[in-house]
Amino acid sequence: MVDYPGAASPPFRLSMLIYDRRYRSLTIQAVVFIGVMLLASWLIDNTLRNLAIMGKTLSFDFLFRRAGYDIPQQLIPYTSDDTHLRATIVGLLNTLQVSILGCISATVVGVVVGVLRLSNNWLIARLMTVYVEVFRNIPLLLWILVILAIFTETMPPPNAYRGENPAASMVMFDMIAPTNRYTAVPSIGMSNPPGVIALGREGISWALIAYAVVLAAAYVAHRLLRKRAKRIQDATGRRPSTLWISLALYLVPVALLTWYFGLHLVPPVLKGFNFAEGLNLDNAFVVLWLALTLYTGAFIAEIVRAGIMSVSKGQTEAAYALGLRPRRTMSLVVLPQALRVIIPPLISQYLNLTKNSSLAIAVGYMDLRGTLGGTTLNQTGREMEAMVLMMGIYLLLSLIISGGMNVFNSRVKLKER
């Protein structure tokens, strides 16, 4: 085999596909690729042919038919007259809601527990170890069922709050009523409502927009203030105190708006069978959220602990030598470096949490699996279509999360110059 630069390559012969190292790997790849494609096409063809034998053709028409069933948890208006497509979207939004909130709370729990597990306080460190080991080593479904059982069996039913001498009483200044169906909390009422913008069947209150605008303005002002403080610090070495001005920037306009709109809390009132007027936080959602948070939080705690331990002790000692206090050492020196180790496994925990949210069916929380993969699938009998669609949506969701986190990862990872 001539292998030096400039050598004329020998004429190509068919046997070289096997005996020549330069072509062999190509041959193997081509064979494997063709094999995989054949397998895939056989599987798809087989599936379609079998469906045809059963008299079922692949069709997504069912998505535009009337759904006819109700969904307990809905983020956008939905009635039984809407289509299966809208039911699917309602389910998807429920999945997103519990996943996003779950990821946030699991991260908070995970970071706190992970740091505390490394604490010098023996008791705290051991307690955290127990939490991590217990939650990490028992299947999530069991945790969901246990927490649901606790909520259903120990909380009073709403009518226990009824009568002269009720068996249960509301907590927190008669504002919150935990029941075995939901936790009734106060809703926010306005005595001077500014009206709503209609967006299809959904309405957005002007008050919400006003708050958003005010908070955004306060944030911009806050950044300008800090820039100015930094400029002064760079010039004179003395940083002017910004705390009180920043606080005022946020709080004063918010307080003014609140006063103007007449915002107040409306306590839940028992009306008929259930609490009304307030906001009913569905136990199904709370249970699922809690279980996902505690379960994934235990995994994240271990990831955080590993990340922190990967930062060499010399870094901490150097920070101490410079006079940084332990908390600032953690937040300025250790955590930023630990993030590089933490982020990649954290992504897979987020993905796990999102996929695990499909266990919602166990508590009757109507997520994507409950609507599209549950009732819709059942009422229409379109198993294949519903499953394919559901798998596609979960795949897309996971790829989006993964993509987003990878962007974040590339921003925190070690920059090589």
Add this chain to the structure above:
Amino acid sequence: MKKTALFGSVTALALAATGAMAAEGDTLKEVKARGVLNCGVNTGLVGFAAPDANGNWTGFDVAFCKAVAAAVLGDATKVKYVPTTGQTRFTALSSGEIDLLARNSTWTFQRDTDLKLDFIGVNYYDGQGFMVRKDLGVSSAKELDGATICIQTGTTTELNLADYFKANNMTYQPVNIDSNAEGEQQYMAAACDAYTTDASGLAATRAAFADPENHIILPEIISKEPLGPAVRHGDNNWGDIARWTLYALLAAEEYGVTSANIDELAKSSQNPEVQRLLGSSDDLGKMLGLDAEWAKRAIKAQGNYGEIFAATIGEQTPIGLARGLNAQWTQGGLMYAMPFR
């Protein structure tokens, strides 16, 4: 990695579909070769299908499985009971996991056509009702405005409930549950004010409570629920066997053939219809691909329709259902066997 997962899922789907192909053939031949009838039943509804203290399945639907097994295989015990939920039942049937679905399933247009099932008849005329605790002080379903209601997901009851509350301009909060056992648990913990399912199912559920007297079934029946066994669409011979087994049980009651007097009647009955039914004259079984005494064995297994009803869900049992619509047509009911000739 992601690709692997995708291929894996496609494989799984395709394998499920392959299973279906196997089931497409001649069900009768398959059941005979297997020696066992795979019968889809409820996961546990006392009176209709539930394992007793010894783990033996008993009940109204189970009795039908036994009758078919006796007719086809000659042995009422050659049944494998496959518990199915409201969600899994039709898939289990169309994928070939079960040969026959006897699981209080409502005969509807869409299930008969779009889901490619064949309902072979009605073995119980039912309607959807509500059960509440007595101390709730509710005496009519019209008073349930704003109530929290437990409902089995994937059932026709889910759709009826939505329609009923909409038609009466009332609101409700559904609690979706997966099986009757879970519904019972939620209802007992008062996590829902009312439990809704077919009235017969409510009676059966209530019978299993420790304090059945504290629960009432509201008078409103909000839907028609003709419950019947189903087979796959397309295997007409198998459908005929199941259908005529059901008619044999009904006809036996009509002509007074019981499990006690059947042997005697087979020899001595002068009624030509009974003779044909029991295989003493003509050979109707042959036309089904069975032997002459198929119906005799089916009736002997658990008795005629009336005997089965009385033994499993009738007024003498804890479930205590009256015959009502399910009486023979001669008694003012809807049960009407087609002629055996």
